[in-house]
Amino acid sequence: MxxxxxxxxxxxxxxxxxxxxxxxxxxxxxxxxxxxxxxNGAGKTTMIRIIAGFATQTEGTLSLFGSETPAQLTRQRRxxxxxxxxxxxxxxxxxxxxxxxxxxxxxxPDKKRIGETLDIVGLAxxxxxxxxxxxxxMKQRLGLGMALLSEPAFLVLDEPVNGLDPVGIVELRELLxxxxxxxxxxxxISSHILGELYxxxxxxxxxxxxxxxxxxxxxxxxxxxxxxxxxxxDDVNRATTILETKLNTYDYEILPDKQxxxxxxxxxxxxxxxxLIDHGLSLSELSTNSGTLENYYLxxxxxx
Amino acid sequence: xxxxxxxEAIKLLTPWGYKIFLLCSLxxxxxxxxxxxxxxxxSGTPMTGYDVLMEFITEPQIVGVMAGIFTSFFIGNEFSHRxxxxxxxNGCSRTQIFLAKVIVFMLGLSxxxxxxxxxxxxxxxxxxxxxxxxxxxxxxxxxxxxxxxxGYVTFGSLCVLFAMLIKKPGAISGILIAIFxxxxxxxxxxxxxxxxxxxxxxxxxxxxxFMLSTHPESVLTYVVVxxxxxxxxxxxxxxxxxxxxxx
Numbered sequence: 001m002x003x004x005x006x007x008x009x010x011x012x013x014x015x016x017x018x019x020x021x022x023x024x025x026x027x028x029x030x031x032x033x034x035x036x037x038x039x040n041g042a043g044k045t046t047m048i049r050i051i052a053g054f055a056t057q058t059e060g061t062l063s064l065f066g067s068e069t070p071a072q073l074t075r076q077r078r079x080x081x082x083x084x085x086x087x088x089x090x091x092x093x094x095x096x097x098x099x100x101x102x103x104x105x106x107x108x109p110d111k112k113r114i115g116e117t118l119d120i121v122g123l124a125x126x127x128x129x130x131x132x133x134x135x136x137x138m139k140q141r142l143g144l145g146m147a148l149l150s151e152p153a154f155l156v157l158d159e160p161v162n163g164l165d166p167v168g169i170v171e172l173r174e175l176l177x178x179x180x181x182x183x184x185x186x187x188x189i190s191s192h193i194l195g196e197l198y199x200x201x202x203x204x205x206x207x208x209x210x211x212x213x214x215x216x217x218x219x220x221x222x223x224x225x226x227x228x229x230x231x232x233x234d235d236v237n238r239a240t241t242i243l244e245t246k247l248n249t250y251d252y253e254i255l256p257d258k259q260x261x262x263x264x265x266x267x268x269x270x271x272x273x274x275x276l277i278d279h280g281l282s283l284s285e286l287s288t289n290s291g292t293l294e295n296y297y298l299x300x301x302x303x304x
Numbered sequence: 305x306x307x308x309x310x311x312e313a314i315k316l317l318t319p320w321g322y323k324i325f326l327l328c329s330l331x332x333x334x335x336x337x338x339x340x341x342x343x344x345x346x347s348g349t350p351m352t353g354y355d356v357l358m359e360f361i362t363e364p365q366i367v368g369v370m371a372g373i374f375t376s377f378f379i380g381n382e383f384s385h386r387x388x389x390x391x392x393x394n395g396c397s398r399t400q401i402f403l404a405k406v407i408v409f410m411l412g413l414s415x416x417x418x419x420x421x422x423x424x425x426x427x428x429x430x431x432x433x434x435x436x437x438x439x440x441x442x443x444x445x446x447x448x449x450x451x452x453x454x455g456y457v458t459f460g461s462l463c464v465l466f467a468m469l470i471k472k473p474g475a476i477s478g479i480l481i482a483i484f485x486x487x488x489x490x491x492x493x494x495x496x497x498x499x500x501x502x503x504x505x506x507x508x509x510x511x512x513x514f515m516l517s518t519h520p521e522s523v524l525t526y527v528v529v530x531x532x533x534x535x536x537x538x539x540x541x542x543x544x545x546x547x548x549x550x551x
Contacts, residue, residue: 049549052389052393053392055550071397077392077393080395088387089387090315090319090385090387091385093315097318100314101311102390105390150394
């Protein structure tokens with residue numbers, strides 16, 4: 001069983017009368033890439049701010065690498081690298097000087113790490129440039145560099161692709177995959193670009209209005225997101241018999257309201273329709289449903 | 305803690321901001337020196353370097369304005385740039401962050417404040433001499449400098465508390481300058497009051513004691529007022545910082 005890196009139990013954060021987080025139970029295991037999905041104001045950044053130590057919860061517990069007390073959490077944050085909202089820097093200092101400050105704060109002995117980090121995030125030529133002259137994308141890269149400086153065991157990234165160009169997005173994705181694969185870095189990543197998240201995450205947490213709706217692995221999500229033909233007929237029993245005998249498929253699900261989900265013959269909806277009609281069935285619906293993460297998320301929160 | 309102090313020193317010394325403060329101190333110091341020479345010429349009794357040192361070392365208005373602006377630059381900007389959060393993510397406790405910030409802030413503030421009267425003194429000394437020097441005068445100068453530095457630290461403590469409460473750089477400097485100027489005027493107006501209670505309140509105010517640091521009514525009272533004010537302000541500042549939700 002994998003070690004738990006981060007866990008919350010009934011975590012609640014109140015701002016006056018508003019519950020930004022409402023009894024959230026969340027668990028991230030070592031070595032996973034956790035996709036944190038939710039609309040604006042769902043509570044993602046509040047959760048990340050609590051993990052980073054910017055804010056404290058009103059109720060509930062939070063554990064980081066098995067530690068729960070405030071003093072232990074502070075110590076354990078040395079194993080954490082994070083970008084909260086947009087990265088924060090001293091604008092009158094250069095990229096290298098900003099990283100030097102982070103190095104001193106982290107108590108890292110090796111100064112070489114600064115050059116290596118600038119190299120990793122593609123800013124080797126901009127090390128001496130002052131931050132006030134950096135573009136949004138460059139700042140985002142440097143923020144990632146700052147988060148990676150101590151080679152953290154747990155990387156928390158809040159909307160890290162904001163401001164990155166398409167090449168930067170691909171590079172970031174590859175970098176995160178490599179860190180996860182080669183160093184076993186556990187990653188929590190929140191993003192609005194669900195298609196991008198889907199290419200990266202190995203498990204997911206869906207948060208809506210401060211409540212954790214569901215946590216599931218990539219396999220579980222894929223199973224739920226499978227493409228299917230939605231069929232509605234007058235006689236479900238006869239229809240399934242025809243599917244089994246005439247189309248040789250058992251890969252279907254029967255749903256209420258005389259609906260069948262057929263996971264087979266996806267590109268052959270005409271054949272399916274013709275077969276059912278030829279056998280005297282009345283077909284009131286036949287449609288292909290694409291099972292993307294976006295669709296799944298929208299269904300989960302009750303949207304269209 | 306040593307590395308955290310070093311990181312604060314980089315933040316203070318590397319950008320242009322602090323160098324500009326030093327240049328301002330030099331400029332204002334020179335201006336005070338020129339004023340000292342001119343005032344001496346007008347009164348017919350030339351001011352010596354010693355006179356200028358004693359005159360300008362305890363200028364609460366100048367100290368208040370400089371301290372307010374410096375606080376906004378060194379602490380307020382940390383809030384507005386959201387860089388306090390970086391230290392927290394990097395595994396430093398809020399107490400460590402606060403202490404490192406306060407120590408470097410106090411040192412930086414003391415340097416720019418003491419530079420003012422020193423430059424004025426050097427300028428006037430070069431023109432009109434320092435005046436007679438003996439052991440008593442040297443001891444008095446030494447005592448005045450130590451007490452004034454203690455006063456600067458107390459000014460700094462008040463600034464730290466207000467910075468932790470206000471957080472916005474512009475508002476920090478504006479409010480601090482207004483408070484120090486109003487306090488100075490209040491003390492000047494009420495200091496001569498014959499009402500025992502008002503007199504006692506005014507005497508217990510740190511700014512009143514600071515104005516007398518060259519010739520305090522009682523050194524013990526001066527030290528107690530400064531130390532108690534500093535402890536109260538820094539404790540309240542630390543408490544506020546520990547309970548602040550960072551952006």
